[in-house]
Amino acid sequence: MNMQERAPEEKQADFEARINRGERIEPGDWMPEEYRKSLIRMIGQHAHSEIVGQLPEGKWIPYAPGFRRKLTLIAKVQDEAGHGQLLYRAAETLGKSREEMMDELLTGKAKYANVFNYPTPTWADVGAIGWLVDTSAVINQTMIAQGSYGPYARAMKRICYEESFHIKQGYDLIVAMANGIPEQRSMVQDAINRWWYPTLMMSGPPDSLSLHSKQALKWKIKTKSNEQVRQEFVDLIVPQIRALGLDVPDKECYYDEKTGHHHYTQPDWEELKRVVSGDGPCNAERLAVRRQAHEEGRWVREALAAKGEKNRQDRSAA
Amino acid sequence: MTDTQWETYEVFHQTKKGDAHIHVGSVHAPDPQMALQLARDQFARRLKCTSLWVVPSRCVTATNYQDEDFFAQTTDKSYRDPKAFGAPDKLDPHAD
Numbered sequence: 001m002n003m004q005e006r007a008p009e010e011k012q013a014d015f016e017a018r019i020n021r022g023e024r025i026e027p028g029d030w031m032p033e034e035y036r037k038s039l040i041r042m043i044g045q046h047a048h049s050e051i052v053g054q055l056p057e058g059k060w061i062p063y064a065p066g067f068r069r070k071l072t073l074i075a076k077v078q079d080e081a082g083h084g085q086l087l088y089r090a091a092e093t094l095g096k097s098r099e100e101m102m103d104e105l106l107t108g109k110a111k112y113a114n115v116f117n118y119p120t121p122t123w124a125d126v127g128a129i130g131w132l133v134d135t136s137a138v139i140n141q142t143m144i145a146q147g148s149y150g151p152y153a154r155a156m157k158r159i160c161y162e163e164s165f166h167i168k169q170g171y172d173l174i175v176a177m178a179n180g181i182p183e184q185r186s187m188v189q190d191a192i193n194r195w196w197y198p199t200l201m202m203s204g205p206p207d208s209l210s211l212h213s214k215q216a217l218k219w220k221i222k223t224k225s226n227e228q229v230r231q232e233f234v235d236l237i238v239p240q241i242r243a244l245g246l247d248v249p250d251k252e253c254y255y256d257e258k259t260g261h262h263h264y265t266q267p268d269w270e271e272l273k274r275v276v277s278g279d280g281p282c283n284a285e286r287l288a289v290r291r292q293a294h295e296e297g298r299w300v301r302e303a304l305a306a307k308g309e310k311n312r313q314d315r316s317a318a
Numbered sequence: 319m320t321d322t323q324w325e326t327y328e329v330f331h332q333t334k335k336g337d338a339h340i341h342v343g344s345v346h347a348p349d350p351q352m353a354l355q356l357a358r359d360q361f362a363r364r365l366k367c368t369s370l371w372v373v374p375s376r377c378v379t380a381t382n383y384q385d386e387d388f389f390a391q392t393t394d395k396s397y398r399d400p401k402a403f404g405a406p407d408k409l410d411p412h413a414d
Contacts, residue, residue, distance in 0.1 A: 029383055082360050089326070089344055098346060099323040155343075162364070301321045308324075308348030 019220050024150040027093040035219050038212060039149050040094045042221065047087035048105045048112035052286050054080045056120040057129055065123065072169050073126065079162045086159065090151040106291050114272055115195075115202045117280030124177055124184075124191035130170015131240075132192070132199045136233045138163045140203060143229060148220035171240075178244050192241065193249040200264070201272040203230040209269060234262045322346075327353035327372040329361055335368050344375060 006014075011030050018025065025031055054077045061077065064070035088098040104110035115133050120126065138160055145156035177184040204226035207213050216222045224232075234253075241248050252265045274280065324346045330339035342361045347353035353372040362370065381388050396402040 026383055028380075078359075078363070082363070085345070085360060086343065089346075092326075097323055102322055158343075298321065304348045304352055305321060305324070308352065311349045311351070 016219075019148045023148075024153065025148050026150045032219075034215065035221070036094050038216060038219075038221055039152065040091055040096050042212075042216075043087055043091040043094075043152055044096070044101050044104070045111050045113075047084050047091060047101065048110050049116065050080045050084035050087060051105065052112050052116045052290065054084075055286050055289055056116055056118070056282070057126050060120065060123060060126050063123070064126075069173065076130070076166050076169060079166065083155075083159050083162070086155045087152075090149075090155045093151045102294075106287070106294055108278060108287055111276050113202055114275040114280065115198045117275050117282045117286060118194065118198050119282055122187050122191060124174070124187040125195070127170045127173035127177065127188070128191035128195045130166050130168075131174050132170075132195050132237060133202065134163050134166040134170060135237055136199050136202050136229075138167060139232050139236070140229050143222060143224045146220075146223045175244065178246065189246055192246060196249045197267040197271075198275075200230060200234070200267045201269075201275075203227075203233065205269055205272060206266070231261055234264050238262050238264075324348050326375040327357070328375050328378060329353075329357040330371040330373070331357075331361055331367050332369040333366055339369065339371050345372070347372075350374075 012032055015025070015029075015031060015035075025035075057073060058077045061070060061073050064073050088101055091101060092098055101110065105112070115129075120129070141156050141160050141163065145153050145160060147153050147156075174188055177188045204210055204213075207225045207227050210226055213222070213225055217225060238248055238253060238255075250265045252263065254263055255261075256263045275283070326344045326346050327350065328344045329342050331342050332339045345353055345356040345360055347356050350372055354370055357370050357372055358367070361367070
């Protein structure tokens with residue numbers, strides 16, 4: 001039967017049946033407009049987060065203690081740029097151009113992860129981002145890799161592999177400092193104290209406050225709720241923090257034998273709203289740096305475009 | 319601002335000489351040479367890669383998932399499968 005002749009309800013029923021069977025949806029397939037829009041929004045925000053995510057750590061590249069740490073950090077930041085590009089490509093398959101998305105980021109219209117709007121005043125922050133933030137990111141992204149949209153899920157597979165290196169290098173850096181002199185130890189503890197709540201917020205508001213969660217779960221855009229992802233993160237990271245003799249900055253955080261999970265204090269959801277809407281400690285700085293980088297790269301893009309044009313002319317003349 | 323879009327190239331990589339090239343993704347680039355450079359940075363910055371191909375995405379012609387009839391088989395084609403043949407190892411001595 002020809003799909004074009006079918007009623008929208010029928011198409012939607014087919015679409016949902018495919019998702020329930022665990023099939024992947026691919027770019028040319030029929031999909032509800034709301035599914036397309038949700039994915040464009042989600043993948044776009046994810047891509048922006050990778051791009052802006054280069055900045056808090058990138059500023060430490062010139063000051064990294066030693067060549068190994070410096071090379072590692074450069075590689076990590078390069079990965080974030082690569083992830084951003086992979087994700088922009090995945091979003092483009094849904095009909096929005098990379099240029100449009102980049103413009104939205106540069107003009108401050110786009111949203112991205114809250115966590116990259118916090119400052120990185122010490123070297124321990126580089127470790128804390130790799131260890132805490134990227135652990136939370138991998139839990140989220142492993143979940144998305146199981147999702148229903150083919151190009152997004154496939155991009156996640158590659159990204160998760162690289163993120164596991166990010167976690168390892170962050171943890172390695174933290175352990176080195178935790179084994180160091182008291183000043184280094186307290187620097188690590190201070191970083192954990194500052195990153196704890198922003199990292200908890202990163203998984204998104206509780207399901208009761210989340211606008212898109214229910215539909216996203218139904219269509220397997222996500223396969224776990226924000227609460228599930230956050231709980232998984234807490235259960236994984238709390239024992240790691242304590243094993244290093246460091247403190248979880250939450251007096252109410254304990255392992256509940258009855259539930260088999262850690263109880264923890266909810267972060268300030270108003271703060272998340274503020275930071276994501278542009279009013280965090282570093283939003284203005286991040287966008288300013290991003291815009292400057294975009295402008296400073298303009299001559300490179302122009303030169304490349306001119307060279308591409310010349311090659312085309314040479315080929316057609318030959 | 320219209321200087322970041324460019325066209326896209328599909329990227330195929332080969333991880334061992336003699337193996338097939340496998341599709342891994344795509345990049346935006348102003349020309350094929352630059353596409354190769356960007357493909358290397360994007361898809362070959364870690365694991366071993368012995369060869370890369372880039373093909374303008376517009377040159378790819380693909381089937382449509384919704385056109386399932388395209389792959390429909392109207393007749394039984396099991397005779398194309400080696401498992402469809404069950405002749406014994408020896409001849410039957412009682413056969414005429």
